[in-house]
Amino acid sequence: MRFEGKDILLTGGAGGLGGLIARRLxxxxxxxxVLDRVAPAGVTEYLRQDLSTPDGIEAAAAAAADRPxxxxxxxxxxxxxxxxxxxxxxxxxxxxxxxxxxPARLTQAVLPRMRSRGSxxxxxxxxxxxxxxxxxxxxYSSAKAGLRGFSQALRRELAGSGIDVTYVAPRxxxxxxxxxxxxxxxxxxxxxxxxxxxxxxxxxxxxAARKREAYLGFPEALFVRLNALLPGLVDQALSGNDxxxxxxxxx
Numbered sequence: 376m377r378f379e380g381k382d383i384l385l386t387g388g389a390g391g392l393g394g395l396i397a398r399r400l401x402x403x404x405x406x407x408x409v410l411d412r413v414a415p416a417g418v419t420e421y422l423r424q425d426l427s428t429p430d431g432i433e434a435a436a437a438a439a440a441d442r443p444x445x446x447x448x449x450x451x452x453x454x455x456x457x458x459x460x461x462x463x464x465x466x467x468x469x470x471x472x473x474x475x476x477x478p479a480r481l482t483q484a485v486l487p488r489m490r491s492r493g494s495x496x497x498x499x500x501x502x503x504x505x506x507x508x509x510x511x512x513x514x515y516s517s518a519k520a521g522l523r524g525f526s527q528a529l530r531r532e533l534a535g536s537g538i539d540v541t542y543v544a545p546r547x548x549x550x551x552x553x554x555x556x557x558x559x560x561x562x563x564x565x566x567x568x569x570x571x572x573x574x575x576x577x578x579x580x581x582x583a584a585r586k587r588e589a590y591l592g593f594p595e596a597l598f599v600r601l602n603a604l605l606p607g608l609v610d611q612a613l614s615g616n617d618x619x620x621x622x623x624x625x626x
Contacts, residue, residue, distance in 0.1 A: 377583040379404030384444045384485070386426065386435075386477065387451030389415035391550035395575035396450065403579070410435060411451065426451055426477035427469035435477065436484040443488040446582070448498045449478035449522075454515035456557045458624055467514055474518035479525055486538070493537040498582050499526045501544040503590060511560075511624075519544075530587060539585045545574050546592035567592060 378400055385400070387393040388409030397407045397418050408420040415421060422438050425431035439447070453473050455462045462470075482497050489495030504512055505519025526542035533540060547553070547568045560566065569592065581589040 376402075376404035381405045381445040382442065383407045383446040383448055384410060384439055384442075384481075385448040385450060386410045386481070388418060389413045390450075390552065392548055392571045392575055393450050394418075395571055396448070396578060399575055399579045403583075405446075410438070426473045427453070428472060429476075432472060432477050432480050436480050439481050440484040440487075443492065444485050444495070446496045446498060447481060447485045448500070448582070449481060450498075450500045451477065452500070452502075452515075452519075452552070454512060454552060456511055456515075456554060456560070458511065459513045461624070462514060470514040471518050471521075474515065475521045475525070478522060482529065489538050490536060495538040496541060496582070496585060497526075497529065497538065498541045498543070499523075500578065501526075501542055503544050503546040503592065505544060506590070526588075539587075541582055541586055541588075543578050543581045543586075543589045544591065545569065545578065548574050 381400075381404070383400055383405045385393065385397055385407055386409075388397040388407065389411035393409070393411070394415055394417070397409055397415060400407050401418070406420070407418055408422060409415045409418045410422045410424050410426075412423065412425050414423070422435070424435040424438065426435060451473055453466075453470055455466055455470060478499055485495070485497075499522050501522045502515070502519040504516045505521075505523045508516040508520060523542055523544070526540050530540035547566055548571050549568050550571050553568075574591065577589075577591055
């Protein structure tokens with residue numbers, strides 16, 4: 376089994392995707408501790424923490440620093456779909472806390488023990504939205520873009536330490552994270568949405584292979600490369616869908 380004897384700290388493991396990942400990891404021999412605001416189903420160990428506030432992040436970091444984890448799996452995420460000006464200030468701040476600040480702070484907390492052993496893995500689950508920055512997902516896209524940059528910089532910093540950094544970015548997944556408006560937008564625009572079990576399996580495979588980066592889904596993975604080289608071309612390609620999304624909020 377690929378994760379035999381591994382101690383894994385998984386944030387967001389109570390969610391639709393996170394629960395599947397936790398169970399898959401345990402089926403492959405890992406000991407998984409889920410860190411989340413609500414208790415997960417079917418997981419042996421659980422830490423109740425709220426990553427949406429500075430105090431909550433510090434409490435989670437203190438708990439994480441207490442153990443020599445083999446893998447830190449930063450999965451927890453929240454999103455806002457809609458015009459930026461309609462997102463509450465509290466939710467805007469929480470979006471960056473959960474999606475970007477918490478992964479960075481938890482990584483900082485677990486690194487000393489990983490360095491002392493000369494081994495470990497930091498797994499940051501981002502999103503295709505972090506490379507193709509979508510209108511009406513402004514805070515989510517920009518936080519995930521930050522997580523991607525954090526992963527790249529950290530990988531360079533840890534080169535030669537024995538600690539791997541994996542960034543994996545799925546496209547849209549059919550989970551409760553999606554509001555009815557997101558689902559309506561997906562229907563209007565023909566957005567590709569993957570089933571959570573298939574995504575969970577692919578993420579675990581990427582982690583087991585200790586890949587540096589992986590972008591899940593075609594043609595979205597191709598658009599990631601196009602957006603890096605020719606963002607104006609992607610602007611044009613997305614403009615029709617952006618107008619459709621805008622009409623959802625004109626009602």
